[in-house]
Amino acid sequence: MIQTINLTVTGMKCGGCETNVVGKLTALAGVERAIANFKENVVSVDFDADQIDVDELEDVIIAAGFGVE
């Protein structure tokens, strides 16, 4: 089942950061869609909870150099 989560992500400073985060997330199996907004510090992810969980999403964001609150 596809779920949507809105994560508070810190450290995004421009559109390049948004593209970076979205690219990392959408490369994961089970992520259907990701939208990042650096001004709002929000990353919205549509994901298949049977394939991937929120901890894995957060790990990828953190590995890319950003923070998750």
Ligand SMILES: [Cu+2]
């Ligand atoms: Cu940036």
